Amino acid sequence: MDLIHGMIARDRRALARAISLVEGRAPERRALLGWAYRHRRDAQVVGVTGAPGVGKSTLVDALTTGYRREGRTVGIIAVDPSSPFTGGAMLGDRVRMQGHGLDAAVFIRSLATRGRPGGISGATGEVVRLLDAFGFDLILVETVGAGQSEVDIMGLATTVLVVTVPGMGDEVQVMKAGIMEIGDVFCVNKADREGASRTALTIAMWLDHKPPGGWHPPVVQTVATSGQGLCELGGQLDGHYAHLSASGELAVRRERAFLTEVRAVLEHRLVDRILERARAGGDLGELVCRREDPLHAAQYLIDKYLGGAGDSA
Structure with missing residues (x-):
């Protein structure tokens, strides 16, 4: 990947482009972050x-x-x-x-x-x-x-x-x-x-x-x-x-940072996937028509699409 070669060569334009791709969640994002972590x-x-x-x-x-x-x-x-x-x-x-x-x-x-x-x-x-x-x-x-x-x-x-x-x-x-x-x-x-x-x-x-x-x-x-x-x-x-x-606390903080990023990825992907399925299946419109409060609406979607994982509303 040319962008990674640019990063290795300390090309600031490559860095700026890489950040834009990561922030925009482009398909190249995974390869860039994999290289960065290694x-x-x-x-x-x-x-x-x-x-x-x-x-x-x-x-x-x-x-x-x-x-x-x-x-x-x-x-x-x-x-x-x-x-x-x-x-x-x-x-x-x-x-x-x-x-x-x-x-x-x-x-x-x-x-x-x-x-x-x-x-x-x-x-x-x-x-x-x-x-x-x-x-x-x-x-x-x-x-x-x-x-x-x-x-x-x-x-x-x-x-x-x-x-x-x-x-x-x-x-x-x-x-x-x-x-x-x-x-x-x-x-x-x-x-x-x-x-x-x-x-x-x-x-x-x-x-x-x-x-x-x-x-x-x-x-x-x-x-x-x-x-x-x-x-x-x-x-x-x-x-x-x-x-x-x-x-030795530095290692603890770095582990915390790693878990924070893992959590952010999970939250983003799970929320997007649930909402996409709920929208396609008509669940969101139904919940609005039923005038459900957000807590019960969220729990309903969790129960339906994640098998009940999560706290009860």
Whole structure:
């Protein structure tokens, strides 16, 4: 397959085309992913999550600048909301990180959520594998935002960076959203604003309630636009990766990432197959006419097409 030869030759155009095929679920997708898994390098994957407006893109851009100074190559996945008209990413990848657009050692790609909850695209894990096999030292995944459903990034990243800012009540949002449980490193960005130290202290106090032992998530204050605190933040991210490697937890997280991707494939294929059969058999129209609620409708389809597998509605 010519595209795989291009990937081996580190042709960025081949990588971009491969990502498009994977995201579009083209027939070539299986061969590409099979090659990627056989040639995986197990790069560090940092998931960057946080509410809209906290400066995630600026922070990712600044971190990338630091990594490039160290000679590391970086792959960036920016997950954007889907356009309601095209289904594609709305914001675009190079709009926010134009400074690295001409750097051959940095690759930036936007992925659309396509309506998928969890703050990440359904193809994100597969694109991570392509970037890994291509040979990037580090992969940064920026999610749409933080909230009740944004914990999906934990299933893909080796390190989860939670970003907040002072003055937005985000420390409360972070605690409510359950992000405290998934964050490995916490960043209070825009720390030149009033209340930054208070926000950092509040988060640190909540983190003190975590069970002792293992990794204790640090809280780092940054100003991404000026570079303040970026060296410390990068050091903490590297420190967490070193901890995972030394403790054996890295293998556990990689197994979790593998299972997350298997689950995503199963969900996609099973749901599509059930709906296709239900539509062809007239079941969907019948359920609508009967005014069934979604829970009972879903259970009916599970019982009929999967032999009753699943929880009872």
